[in-house]
Amino acid sequence: MDHLSELENRSIYIIRESYHQFGRLGMLWSVGKDSTTLVWLCRKAFFGRIPFPVIYIDTGRHFPEMYAFRDECVERWGLDLIVARNDEALARGVGPDTGEKLTCCTLLKTQALKDCIAVHGFDALLLGIRRDEHGIRAKERYFSPRDRQFQWDYENQPPELWDQYTSQADDEFHIRVHPLLHWREVDIWRYIQREELPINPLYFARDGRRYRSLGCMPCCEPVVSDASSVEEILEELRTSKIAERAGRAQDKEDAYTMQKLRALGYM
Amino acid sequence: MDRASLAFVMVGHVDHGKSTLIGRLLCDTDSLPDGKLEEIEAAARAEGRELEFGFVMDHLREERERGITIDTAQTFFSSPRRDYVIIDAPGHKEFIKNMITGASQAEAAMLICSVAEGVQEQTKRHAYVLKLLGLAQVVVAYNKMDLVGFQEAPFRRVKADMDAFLGRLGVAPSMEVPISARRGDNVATRSGNMPWYDGPTILEALDVFAKIPPPTDKPLRFPVQDVYEGPEAGDGRIVVGRVESGRLERGQSLRFLPGGQVRTVREIRKYGEQDVASAEAGECIGVVLEDDGLERGQVGGPQDDLPSPTRRFHASVFWLSPTPLDLERQADALALKCATQEQPCRIADMLERLDSSTLELLPREDGRLRETEVGELLIETAEPVVVESFYDVQELGRFVLVRGRDVVAGGIVTRPEA
Structure with missing residues (x-):
């Protein structure tokens, strides 16, 4: 089996594990190259029809090309799209220049996602992060629990042996699932080329x-x-x-x- | 161009230089992105330290402040020959579950040992874990040669201790390399400081590791992962799973255990591929069978070559939880997870209790197995499971034990009871 197929199979296994385990599963889709690859892998895992919603976090400050690309893919692949937006903060005019960048990201992305999880009752989310993007992401697990406050207890992560992942979340947790952790940037591009994926x-x-x-x-x-x-x-x-x-x-x-x-x- | 990629784990006692060696490897093979070195220089200055190559991997603030690795991390680099995934593992006893997490993803290992300190508690424990997990490919790096004046005698002394211990485990290192990770001697380039050594550098030693092929030559094992309704109306049910070993052919008759149903494979489904005739170990597929009636956890295989389901088996179990196993009080039920099988279980007997570092047998009177200890256990499941000796088919011979939502132990099957 070639390298890309090996990466693909590992991801599909993880996607199917998460779908088996979690009653309310969603996936985050930023319309970037990684999460669009993840959408494609989910289509493969479920033979063309993704049986859960994809969530787009709208900060209101994305590029026009991103919105256009999003709508095109939703149409082409028949995706069940949820748009998550912190309208209250946007109405107050929160932006990168109104305070620290940390605050802007936290309100417009993290808070929007928290609200979306609460409204829809998700107990797990698929995310397209990769280990080679950032030193802190290099420490992630495939299945990563978050508590009610969303905190990541990075000093005490659960063991993850072979393909056995953390079990069903109880009420106070949601689980982040990262099926692309083992892909590198160059793998993503080679895969986009091989599969002829649409790209922003x-x-x-x-x-x-x-x-x-x-x-x-x-x-x-x-x-x-x-x-x-x-x-x-x-x-x-x-x-x-x-x-x-x-x-x-x-x-x-x-x-x-x-x-x-x-x-x-x-x- | 499709290059093979090999994953190896860096293990050894705390502060013997695992993260430093990785940082040095990345730096000397020109694998760090622009600005990374400047970033870690600044971060080291902020902690009042000199340049720490370890900061390339130790990315948590707590790790940099304490100068230790807390959690396992993975990074990528390339030699002229191939691509590598390096798995860094923490060297503290309290983070052993993170070390095992890292090691369980690897095909090979580099065991690092400071010649200034010699073989220590976690050096031995990590070596034992490698043995337990079946990681047979090991390179030993003897680090901090600069602290002993690059002399051969201290290297020989530590190497003799190491060889004796690895010999007891039955681990035979493919290479043993004296290095200074901090200064770069024998890491990516040959050192002029050790003319008495004419073996390979670390980079050359890595290229000797062999890629472990998927077990296509073993008998077919196809655990059912899930059963889906087909996407189109009237499509019927699709049984999905990963071929763990061997090869699955269209038209083949499979027996599924436990349960014993015999089913013919009418179709192999992979999205976007037409007319799939076979699938081999490692492939995630769907199969359409006539009248499946199957469920997750059943294992498909050739009719005449499948292990009998059993409720009892012997296993070597590494305890990972701070709450010990207590044979007398098993009210808080354990469950076994092996491939896609999950079954409540209890520990029927503890035949041996081992200190995973000294390899000494410990007393069993109080019926406890504590964190970092290894037990030879007789495990009894509520309903029959399909398990095999780890040495026959690894994928059905390795498991975890969970209590509630927590993984409390990892183990390998040594002998199923007929």
């Missing part, structure tokens, strides 16, 4: 720059690049030494912002 045009270079990691408009910087196709992105990754999330503001506030954000329930 923001990843392709325009005027000498492209987005390598997508988030909100004010906190996302494009990197210098001429790569305007999947093939060219793969070629660029072969030589690039720029960190994938170099354009993401949250990672730079201080060395532990991601740890703080993730402990508070950030994705």
Whole structure:
């Protein structure tokens, strides 16, 4: 079995385990390359029809191309879409310039997600994070419990032996499931190429720059690049030494912002 | 280009340099992204330390403050020959469950030992875990050679202790390399400081590890993971699961145990693929059978080559929970999870109790098995399960024990009772 098929099979196994275990399962979909790959893997796991909703957290500050791409995929794949939005904070005008970035992320993303989980009663969520994105994500488990306050008890994570994952959540927990943990950025692009997946045009270079990691408009910087196709992105990754999330503001506030954000329930 | 990727775990006693060696490997093979070195320099300065290569892996603030690894982490790097997944494991006894989590995902191991301190408690415990988990490919790195003036004699002394201990376990290291992770000697490049050593560097030693192939040559084992209704109306039911060993063919007759149903495979389903004739170990598939009536936990296999379901088996069990096993009070029921099977179980007998570091047998009178201890247990499940010796088919020979939602132990089946 080749490398990509090995990664794919491991992910499908995890997706099916989570669907078996959890009565109310949802998946987070940012419309980026990773979570779109995850949507595709879920389609494979369930033979074309995903039996649970996909959740889009809308901060109101995403790129227009992201909304357009989202609606196109929903249509094409028949997805059951839930939009999660913190309208109260948006009405107050919360943004990256009104205080610390940590506060903006926490209100517009983490709080929006908390509310969405409460309304829909999700007991587990699939997320497309990968270990090679960030040092703190390198420490994640495939199945990662969060308490009622969303806290991640990273000093006391459950053991995860072979393919045996943490069991059914009781009332105060929800579980984060990470079926793409073992994929690298380059694997994602090779897989997109192999499977001919649709991909958001923001990843392709325009005027000498492209987005390598997508988030909100004010906190996302494009990197210098001429790569305007999947093939060219793969070629660029072969030589690039720029960190994938170099354009993401949250990672730079201080060395532990991601740890703080993730402990508070950030994705 | 599709390069193979090999996963190895870095183990050894606390502060013998596991994280430092990984940081050094990444740095010297030019695998760190731009700015990473500057970031860890700044973080080290903030803690009042010199540059710590260990900070590449130790990313939690608590880890950097205390200068230790708390949780296992994985990172990626490439040698000219292939890609690697490096699994860093903590060296403290209190984090042994994180170490085992890391080791259970690996195909090979690097055991690191400081020549300044020699073989220590966790050096031995980790070596024992490697043995228990069946990780036969081991390289030993003798670190901190700079602290003993790069002399051969202290290296020989520690190596003799190590070889004696590994010999007792029946572990034969493929390579033994003297290094200084902090200074980079014999990590990615050959050291000029140890002319008496003419063996490989760490990077070269890694390339000797063999990729473990999926067990396609073993008899077929296909545990039912779930049963879905097909996506189209009138599609019928699809039995999904992963082929754990061997190969499954369309048209083949399978027996499913426990239960004993014999079913013919009418179709193998993989989304987006037409006309699938067979699937091999590692593949997640769906199968359409005539009249399945099957459920999760049943194991499919060739009619004449499946182990009999049993309620009793012998196992080596590594206890991971701070709350000990108490043979006299098993009211808080345990459950066994093996492949997709889950069954309530009790411990019928403890035949041996072992200190996983000293390998000494411990007294069994009080009927307790404590954290980090290993018991040779006779396990009895409520209903029959399909298990095999770990040495025959690993996938049906390894399991965890859970109490409520917590995994409290990991184990391997040594002998099912007929």
